[in-house]
Amino acid sequence: MAERTRSGARARTSPPAGSAPPVRKRPKNRKAQIATVAAEAFSERGYHGVSIEDIAKAVGISGPALYRHFPNKYALFVQAVNQLADALDAALSQFDDDIPDDGAAAILDNRLTATIGMTIDNRRTGGLYRWERRYLSDDDQAKVRGKMAVINRRLAQTLRELRPGLTATDAALLATAQLSVIGSITTHRVPLATRRLQTLLLDACRSVAATSLVPDEPAAAPTERTGIAVANKREVLLHEAVLLFDARGYHEVSIEEIGAAAEINASGVYRHFASKADLLAAAFHRAGDRVALAVSSALADSSTPAQALEHLTEVYVELSFAQNALMSVYFAEIGNLPAAHRSDLRNIQRLNIEEWARLVADLRTDLTPVECRILVHAALNLVLDVGEMTRFRNSASNRRRTVDLMLAVLLGDAATRRDSEASAASTGTRT
The missing domain is CATH 1.10.357.10 (Tetracycline Repressor, domain 2)
Incomplete structure (x- = not known):
């Protein structure tokens, strides 16, 4: 019989020597x-x-x-x-x-x-x-x-x-x-x-x-490109790498495939980039620079926070639709960057988010800085998902619809009221 403790509870006893250990049941789930x-x-x-x-x-x-x-x-x-x-x-x-x-x-x-x-x-x-x-x-x-x-x-x-x-x-x-x-x-x-x-x-x-969407219109027929091809092999490699990373993912793409797309053999690729990871890092720096430029130009061309946020969303949507593969890679592949690059590039992304959040905070005094950052993340995420749904059709109306959805997220009721007033005042399409 098992011994009892002073409290009266039955004490645990070891199984007899030589007996099999208790069977542990596998969780049903x-x-x-x-x-x-x-x-x-x-x-x-x-x-x-x-x-x-x-x-x-x-x-x-x-x-x-x-x-x-x-x-x-x-x-x-x-x-x-x-x-x-x-x-x-x-x-x-x-x-x-x-x-x-x-x-x-x-x-x-x-x-x-x-x-x-x-x-x-x-x-x-x-x-x-x-x-x-x-x-x-x-x-x-x-x-x-x-x-x-x-x-x-x-x-x-x-x-x-x-x-x-x-x-x-x-x-x-x-x-x-x-x-x-x-x-x-x-x-x-x-x-x-x-x-x-x-x-x-x-x-x-x-x-x-509640967002009022402007009537959707087809994109203009693409014009035939007659410009001179880029001769800079480094730029060609970067362009082709971004397209492949976006389509198939970083790990599914080899240096040989990137070189073949750029019509350069593998040894030629290494004259411009030390590794595939360096190619990815270069793509991130390119995207980060363009986002930072969009932020600075929007701020420079604006006199009020509301105007700056409007300009910033327009410039960002235009960039995302024109460079959708680059922007998709920028948000999806950061985990595959080498540690030395990842920390710096996360800081760049964080600083860009902070610029957006500062503008939102100026216009949404009901929100904390943390809440403003969360809304900025939501608005930026929306651009890629809406863009993918519409296949990044680069028409003025499609870009405008995306801008209005971003502003609805960032400004809340203020954006909704603005859209309602605009809709009531005009039956025409905004451009």
Whole structure:
């Protein structure tokens, strides 16, 4: 019989000598647990920056034990991406049969609140979608994007019920912008209390929902390029590298492929760049310089914070649409930079964010500096997601619509009131 302690509790006794150790039960949700840990690792370090051994160690199991659940790292990656998409779908679908007395506005708030809550809960894993486009097979990519399209349609349908005059295309655009605003918190680690973060994101999404979109117009037919080709081989290499990094991801591209695209052999590439990492760093410095130039020119041409923010959004959108591959690489691939470059370039990005946030703070005295930075991240994230949805169609109306969505996020009700007044005062298209 086991001894009792002074308190009367039964004391633990060691098993008899020679007896088998107790069998540890495997958690029923082990596969989902592994996928969650993997998603966090992939989100932080990218697909190629994580090994099966890293994930197994984080879960607390051996590599062979992990292989009992997933045959390889790619299968684990697919599971992690799909698990995140399914969680988002579940958060939204719970309101499919819910029809509050307040109608479409309440339904939209419910859907947005659920999406925000799910994203906050999965903030450490949400960055996974930065890598999805590059590393999933065509079939798996199509499946995930099909799930995301269903999620977008749920929001878009509610937006059309709230604003019956919206076209299906415009509602989908607003839904994309809302999802981008919410998802932006997975791209940075700016801290804010959960309740305040929920309110901030919900208010920004409401402002997006109320944004008046100028009529969309097709882009002008591209003019035939008749200029002289760039002779500087370093510039040609940098240009081709950015296109390949954007299309396939840094790790999927070799120096030989970059050289072939630039019509230079591999040894010729090394005369201009010591390594592929140096090519990526050069792309980051190029993008950082252009963003910094956009900020300084907008400030120099403005006399008030409101005017400066308007100019800055216009210049930034124009840059992003004209140089979309460069800007996409700038935001997606920083984790692949060598440590020596990464710290400096993160500081450059941080300083640019601070300039934006300072302007917002001058116009939004109701917000703290931290809240202003979060909204800036949301507005910048929106440009790439809306741009990708519209295939960066570089028309004046498409750029204007993107600018107005950015300003709705940054200025909140002030931007909404401005758009309403402009819409009531004129039936023409702004340019």
